[in-house]
Amino acid sequence: MEKQNVFVGRSLTVIEDLSKEERMYLFEQVRTLKRAMETQDTQTLERFRINDKDFGIYEVFLEDSTRTKESFRNAANFHHVKVSELNSDSSSFNKGESYADTFYTLSGYANTIFIIRSKLEGVCRWLEETCTSYAERNHLYRKPVFINAGDGKHEHPTQELLDEFTFLEDNDWSSESLHVALVGDLFHGRTVHSKADGLKIFNRVKVDLIAPPELAMPETYVQRMLENGYELRFFDSIDDYLAQPDRAAKWYFTRPQLERMGDRILQRQAELRRSITFRREFMDKLAPNTKFYHPLPRHKVNPTIPTFLDETELNGWERQSINGMYVRIVLLSLIAGRIGNDFLPPARPEEKEEEDYIQEVDLSSLPVREKVVSEGVQPIHDGLVIDHILKGDAPGEIRNHMRLISSVLGLDEQKGGEWVSTGHKDAGTFKGIIFRPGSYELHRKHLKRLSAVAPGCTLNLIKDGKVAKKYRLYLPPRIYNFDDLACTNEACISHPEQHEGVPALFYRTKDNHFACAYCGKNHSFKEIWKSKNK
Numbered sequence: 001m002e003k004q005n006v007f008v009g010r011s012l013t014v015i016e017d018l019s020k021e022e023r024m025y026l027f028e029q030v031r032t033l034k035r036a037m038e039t040q041d042t043q044t045l046e047r048f049r050i051n052d053k054d055f056g057i058y059e060v061f062l063e064d065s066t067r068t069k070e071s072f073r074n075a076a077n078f079h080h081v082k083v084s085e086l087n088s089d090s091s092s093f094n095k096g097e098s099y100a101d102t103f104y105t106l107s108g109y110a111n112t113i114f115i116i117r118s119k120l121e122g123v124c125r126w127l128e129e130t131c132t133s134y135a136e137r138n139h140l141y142r143k144p145v146f147i148n149a150g151d152g153k154h155e156h157p158t159q160e161l162l163d164e165f166t167f168l169e170d171n172d173w174s175s176e177s178l179h180v181a182l183v184g185d186l187f188h189g190r191t192v193h194s195k196a197d198g199l200k201i202f203n204r205v206k207v208d209l210i211a212p213p214e215l216a217m218p219e220t221y222v223q224r225m226l227e228n229g230y231e232l233r234f235f236d237s238i239d240d241y242l243a244q245p246d247r248a249a250k251w252y253f254t255r256p257q258l259e260r261m262g263d264r265i266l267q268r269q270a271e272l273r274r275s276i277t278f279r280r281e282f283m284d285k286l287a288p289n290t291k292f293y294h295p296l297p298r299h300k301v302n303p304t305i306p307t308f309l310d311e312t313e314l315n316g317w318e319r320q321s322i323n324g325m326y327v328r329i330v331l332l333s334l335i336a337g338r339i340g341n342d343f344l345p346p347a348r349p350e351e352k353e354e355e356d357y358i359q360e361v362d363l364s365s366l367p368v369r370e371k372v373v374s375e376g377v378q379p380i381h382d383g384l385v386i387d388h389i390l391k392g393d394a395p396g397e398i399r400n401h402m403r404l405i406s407s408v409l410g411l412d413e414q415k416g417g418e419w420v421s422t423g424h425k426d427a428g429t430f431k432g433i434i435f436r437p438g439s440y441e442l443h444r445k446h447l448k449r450l451s452a453v454a455p456g457c458t459l460n461l462i463k464d465g466k467v468a469k470k471y472r473l474y475l476p477p478r479i480y481n482f483d484d485l486a487c488t489n490e491a492c493i494s495h496p497e498q499h500e501g502v503p504a505l506f507y508r509t510k511d512n513h514f515a516c517a518y519c520g521k522n523h524s525f526k527e528i529w530k531s532k533n534k
Contacts, residue, residue, distance in 0.1 A: 005341050007334035009148045013124040014200040014520070015157040021114040023201055024175070025343045027165050028322070029330045039220065048333045050079040055336060056111030058088040061149065062093070062118045067296055067321060068149050068159070072115050075328035079336070084111065098500055099493070103127050104134045107144040113335060115147045121154040122493040122518025126502050145335055152491045153188050153218075159295050160194035160517050162327040163402045164201055166320040167250060170291050176200040181247070183210040183238065184254035184276045184304050186217040191295045192254060193217075196224040208240050209249055212275050214265055215256060220515075220522045227510045237275035242285045249287045250316075253278075253294045253304045277304045291316035355477060358447045361458075361470040380437045383416070383458040386450070389432030395420045398432040401454075401526060408484065408529055409446065411436055447471060452479045455512075455525055475512055475525060480505040484530045492519035496530070504528070 011017065018026070029048075036044035057076045061069050076083045086106070093102065103114065117126055124146040129146045151154040167178060178199060182192050186209060199205045207230050209217050213224040216234075225232055235241040256276060258269050265272070278292070294305055309315060334340045390398045391406065398420050406412040416436035422429060440461060450459060451473035461469040479485065486502035487494045494502040494516065506514035506528055513522040 005337050006343065006345050007340040008337040009143050009145055010335055011128040012157050012331065013122075013128060013146060013148045014155050015160045015194050016201065017157070018161075019051055019345075020201045021346050022343070023161065023164065025340075026161070026327075026330055027168060027336065029334070029339060030165055030326050033330055034323070034326045048078075048329060048339060050081050050333060050336045050338050052079075052081055052336075054110065055079075055081040056084065056109070057081055057113045057115070057332070058084045058106060058111045060088070060114060060116045060118075062088045062116075063150070065149070068117065068156075071165045071324045071486070072147075072149065072158075072328055075325050075332055078325075078329050079332055082111075084276040096427045097320065099123055099127060100130045100134075100500070103131055103144070107131050107134060107140065108138065110142075111144065112142045113145045113147060113332065115149050117149040117151070119152050119491060120289075120493045120500075121152040121489065121491045122516070122520075123151055124148040125518050126493045126500070147331070147335075150190055150521075153190055153193065155194045156190045156295075157194055157198075158328060158331065159191045159324070160198040161331065162320065162324040163191070163195070163252070163293065164198060165327055166293065166316065166323050168201075169319075169323075170250065170316060175202050177204040177206075177207040178250070178407055179208075179248045180219075180252055181208040181210055181241065182252050182254075185215045185256040185258075186211045186254070187215045188257040189254040192252070193221050195252075196221040196226065199229050199230065206233075206248070207231070208235060208241065210235045210238060210276065212236050212272055214272060215276070216266075220520060223509070223513075225512060225521065228255055232308060238278065238282065239275070247285070247287045247290075251278075251290065251292045253292060255294075255297070255299055255304065256302075261435065268319065273302050273304075277302070278306060278309070280306075280308065286314075290314060293317050293320050296321055356474045357451055357474040359445065359472045361472060363467060363470060366467075366470070379465065380435060380462055381465050383435065383437040383462050384440050384442075385462065386434040386454065387431070387458045387460065389434065389454050389457050391431040391456060392429055395430050396448075398430060402432045402434055404452070404526065404529060405434060405454050408449055413440065447473065448476055448479070449482065451476050453529065475508055478505070478507045479514060479528070486527055486530045487516040487519060487521060488523060488527055489516065489519045489521040492516060492521065494518050 032044065033048055035041070047529055059069060059072060060397055073083065106114070128146045135143045148155060148157050167174065167180070167354060171178065182195070186192050208223060209232060211217065213236065222232065241247065253489070258265055258272065292305055292309065292314045296317065300306060305317065335339070367398050386405065390401050399418065402418040411434070415434050416434070419433040420430055421433055442461070450457065452475070455473060455475040457473055459471040459473060460467050480503065485506070486496055490497060491493060494504050502518070505517040506523065507517055509515050509522060513524060515522050
């Protein structure tokens with residue numbers, strides 16, 4: 001049986017779409033290509049080249065770009081393929097057409113790879129899903145592939161690839177450990193956000209985050225770095241960082257995007273810029289063999305890496321930029337199947353069994369109770385009782401959340417009530433109770449909704465004054481297929497105000513939040529319901 005090339009037809013929407021092993025293989029190919037480029041080894045270069053004038057690569061840049069756009073354009077031209085560009089100023093987006101309809105049309109014109117930059121976060125993930133279905137139902141001979149060239153404040157995976165390659169290049173090709181300082185606008189910078197997962201190619205990672213509070217790394221990415229086992233340290237300025245002895249030999253700067261933050265921040269821009277700008281007086285405080293990196297462009301008036309450093313040994317950013325085209329040439333070659341047949345993917349770990357987050361209690365193991373009674377709640381003959389809601393939270397928070405539960409489950413128009421009570425063993429620990437008399441037939445879909453909106457609760461179904469069924473509910477590993485779910489990130493492709501018709505989808509994180517499958521934003525289980533956010 002012929003071995004399948006695992007890279008063919010793969011999209012790159014976030015850096016985690018390529019495993020560590022796949023990226024390390026890609027980087028070995030980049031090393032080979034780079035040597036061939038530098039020596040003009042035409043025989044080796046031809047091994048990478050797609051050489052198919054009918055192979056369509058489409059650039060769709062809906063935000064301004066120079067380096068990424070031209071790097072991809074030159075990478076595509078290297079391959080001798082059909083290269084097209086969508087003129088965003090006169091495109092159908094300006095006529096109110098959805099992303100899906102636009103890319104359905106372009107996919108039907110024999111285009112295979114779409115390189116997209118957009119302010120909409122998660123757009124490539126959605127297009128990969130919906131355009132795959134489009135290709136199948138219309139019998140296209142190639143499934144469209146999507147490469148994220150930067151989506152809002154979310155990720156920039158091809159920049160992450162070239163950054164990782166350059167770090168390895170300056171690490172003697174060792175992936176054993178990395179100590180890097182991330183300096184600048186860590187709040188808006190999608191290139192540093194990609195590092196939350198990207199740096200996992202190194203076995204041990206230490207990251208120093210250098211930014212004033214106004215430009216600090218969002219908590220979602222801080223939490224992900226911690227989950228990935230990185231050692232993190234936080235500093236408000238380069239001055240503070242250099243005042244301590246343990247300094248990284250790799251510094252990664254980003255441009256402060258203060259113009260996005262309003263007048264209050266702009267009034268302090270000189271102070272904020274100074275805190276993240278390298279100054280001549282710092283030169284003798286650097287660790288030996290230090291290298292500076294930057295995704296570029298530098299601000300010509302206020303560069304965080306001043307131009308007096310261009311001729312110094314600190315300059316790693318120019319080679320980093322050059323590496324970008326090499327990385328993108330190899331990425332396109334892999335997706336097209338020109339190379340990659342010799343890659344041996346590691347054995348996949350066995351898939352874990354779907355965990356049982358809805359647990360029905362064996363009633364025979366419980367004490368026999370003729371009635372369901374809670375403090376202040378009259379017994380009910382038939383109905384349901386939801387107990388242990390938000391156990392341990394404040395009474396006001398519990399009351400507010402019980403209103404949300406009633407709305408989510410469609411109980412707000414039913415007779416019954418809510419109650420805040422304390423446990424028998426701990427009078428200082430509050431919990432919520434919802435009771436509704438009547439006849440209820442709850443299916444797994446209803447139980448899944450309840451587990452997502454009230455994890456940790458118990459559900460009692462009462463019949464003839466006795467507990468007929470009892471469930472203990474926990475946070476589900478994912479939540480989807482409900483019309484009243486919504487990501488709270490207004491820049492997300494799935495946010496209702498984007499009007500793209502993208503259904504919300506969330507995955508549970510290690511710290512029991514729900515992360516949006518498109519933009520990655522973390523939410524508590526209380527935040528993902530539209531009725532909560534009205």
